Amino acid sequence: MNIATLISRTTWVAALCALTLLNTGCAVNRATASSDPTMNWSSIKSVHVAQLPGEDGSTKKLIAEKFRAKGFVVTADPEVAAQPDALVTYVDKWMWDMTMYMIELTIVVRDPKSNFPLAQGNSYHTSLTRKSPAKMVDEVVDNILNTRK
Amino acid sequence: MARLGILAACAVLLALLGGCASPADRAAMEAGPVVRAQVPKGDSVQITVSGGQATGALDPSSIADADLKAAVEASILKAGLFGSVSRIPADYTLYVRIIELQRPLMGGNFTVKLELAWQLIRVSDQKIMFRTSIRSSHRTTMSESFAAVTRLKMAVEGAVKENIETFLKELSAAQLPD
Incomplete structure (x- = not known):
């Protein structure tokens, strides 16, 4: 290998690293949840899952199924919510690394009248420790319900 | 020469990883001096923050509970709300929860x-005096900082600052129940 080729390759490696430095965040795994200190979980028997605008409904369906499995009476968009005790909203973020995967999911349990957040959970898993959407939903909802006193 | 190239690449990679551990700065999250309450809402308040996370060695810029608490405390004092x-013991407890970042x-x-979810509770009878959920956002451009880590940190700090300012304005204008 001659010197010109070596310098050229070194420049490319440095340029790629610099591009990464300038345009990307970092890797992290976490799972957190918290709830309102005045929240009365025993009064929440029914929830309505509102669909995230632009989402195809698959995450909404998983969340509805999870809450149903946990014993709640569940409705979900586009069903009409019949005065639920809580409204459930969510935000899912997807990334591509060989295949698409859900990198982050936030689920918020809200007061249906005021939209005030009563409890929330968030999970964030990058590519190497990725989880399926169903596992992500399981983890977030379980962590939210674990905040019950 | 090849070793030099690898060393250079490693140095840049280290700079990238080292820069990841850059938590939001509490002073940069404090509300500006524009907010000033006409009448204090009470004598004393204690603040409880939850839902935050310390920034780990490889994490993107996060908000630690202690840093947000310090920024809220300083902002409330500057605003003269309490x-x-x-x-x-304090007259009120202010609960601040990070809902979504x-x-x-x-x-x-x-x-x-x-x-952020904000909730003010009177300690004597645990009555909810005021509560609101505030969404804020902040955008930083490459002209403000060339390094992604710094841009992200500045955007997080800006979003927190705007959220605190909105809360102080709302609470300042609110009529608290008896």
Whole structure:
């Protein structure tokens, strides 16, 4: 290998690293949840899952199924919510690394009248420790319900 | 020469990883001096923050509970909303919960979206005096900082600052129940 080729390759490696430095965040795994200190979980028997605008409904369906499995009476968009005790909203973020995967999911349990957040959970898993959407939903909802006193 | 190239690449990679551990700065999250209450809402308030996370060695910029608490305390004192903060026993407890912090993974301009839930409770009877959920966002461009880590940190700090300012304005204008 001659010197010109070596310098050229070194420049490319440095340029790629610099591009990464300038345009990307970092890797992290976490799972957190918290709830309102005045929240009365025993009064929440029914929830309505509102669909995230632009989402195809698959995450909404998983969340509805999870809450149903946990014993709640569940409705979900586009069903009409019949005065639920809580409204459930969510935000899912997807990334591509060989295949698409859900990198982050936030689920918020809200007061249906005021939209005030009563409890929330968030999970964030990058590519190497990725989880399926169903596992992500399981983890977030379980962590939210674990905040019950 | 090849070793030199690898060393250079490693140095840049280390700079990248080292820069990841850059938590939001508490002073940069404090509300500006524009907010000033006409009448204090009470003598004393203690502040409880939850839902935050310390920034780990490889984490993107996060908000630690202690840093947000310090920024809220300083902002409340500057605004004159309460006579003192963190004195126990206090007349009120202010609960601040980080509900959602949306940070971009990559890009040129970074926009961070934040939702904080604020709840003021009177200690004597545990009555909810005021509560609101505030969404804020802040965008930083490459002209503000060339390094992604700094741009992200600045966007997080800006979103928190805007959220605190909105809360102080809302609470300042609110008529608290008896």
